[in-house]
Amino acid sequence: SQQGEEDPQALSIQEGENATMNCSYKTSINNLQWYRQNSGRGLVHLILIRSNEREKHSGRLRVTLDTSKKSSSLLITASRAADTASYFCATDAPGTASKLTFGTGTRLQVTL
Amino acid sequence: GAGVSQSPRYKVAKRGQDVALRCDPISGHVSLFWYQQALGQGPEFLTYFQNEAQLDKSGLPSDRFFAERPEGSVSTLKIQRTQQEDSAVYLCASSFVTSGGKNEQFFGPGTRLTVL
Numbered sequence: 141s142q143q144g145e146e147d148p149q150a151l152s153i154q155e156g157e158n159a160t161m162n163c164s165y166k167t168s169i170n171n172l173q174w175y176r177q178n179s180g181r182g183l184v185h186l187i188l189i190r191s192n193e194r195e196k197h198s199g200r201l202r203v204t205l206d207t208s209k210k211s212s213s214l215l216i217t218a219s220r221a222a223d224t225a226s227y228f229c230a231t232d233a234p235g236t237a238s239k240l241t242f243g244t245g246t247r248l249q250v251t252l
Numbered sequence: 253g254a255g256v257s258q259s260p261r262y263k264v265a266k267r268g269q270d271v272a273l274r275c276d277p278i279s280g281h282v283s284l285f286w287y288q289q290a291l292g293q294g295p296e297f298l299t300y301f302q303n304e305a306q307l308d309k310s311g312l313p314s315d316r317f318f319a320e321r322p323e324g325s326v327s328t329l330k331i332q333r334t335q336q337e338d339s340a341v342y343l344c345a346s347s348f349v350t351s352g353g354k355n356e357q358f359f360g361p362g363t364r365l366t367v368l
Contacts, residue, residue, distance in 0.1 A: 170355070171355055173355075173356070175359075181361055181362075182256075182343060182359040182360055182361040182362055183295070183343065183345075183359040184359070185356050185357065185358065185359075188355075188356055228294050228295075230294075232355050236308075238283060238300075238347065238349070238355040238357075239285060239297045239300050239308060239311075240285070240287075240295075240297065240345075240355070240357060241297065242287075242294030242295050242296070243294055244293060244294050245293070245294050
């Protein structure tokens with residue numbers, strides 16, 4: 141079963157705008173990760189944030205984590221057409237041997 | 253070196269046929285995972301290997317699903333007597349670390365299975 145939900149399910153923005161997507165999860169976690177999936181292709185790891193971290197940056201990506209609310213957000217700044225993809229959050233929980241539990245995904249469309 | 257590779261990329265099977273899906277992980281990666289991704293959904297965990305040992309198979313949906321990694325490298329996911337509900341993309345991922353570490357998993361392109 142899916143760990144949680146992502147919000148929004150779909151997002152359409154223009155190139156240059158920022159995109160924010162949110163992820164909620166259900167159980168305690170070790171790490172939370174964000175992955176990108178282009179149509180018909182595999183998942184690409186974007187960023188990992190540990191449960192004791194609150195914010196992390198990588199290039200145009202900013203991730204926040206609020207363990208009290210069991211939620212995370214991914215911000216993509218200055219979006220590009222190449223950012224068009226589905227974005228998934230994934231968590232691994234203590235005692236689960238690092239298997240990932242994915243959210244339902246946000247489909248991002250960046251138009252020129 | 254090369255990333256995770258999977259073969260075949262596409263497989264069409266008639267209901268009732270057996271299929272075998274192959275995964276070549278990144279060399280030296282200890283952990284290997286199989287996930288199933290239905291259309292429009294996030295991937296769901298199937299099974300996990302640490303070297304040749306299958307440590308978790310709790311996600312396998314039925315006893316028709318079987319996975320192996322006999323030499324701790326290449327893995328095969330076998331589905332017997334395929335059913336239409338088995339149609340999905342099957343993703344393989346590998347990771348250098350075992351539990352407790354920074355668990356970045358590297359995914360292959362997947363095998364899209366269509367059962368007619």
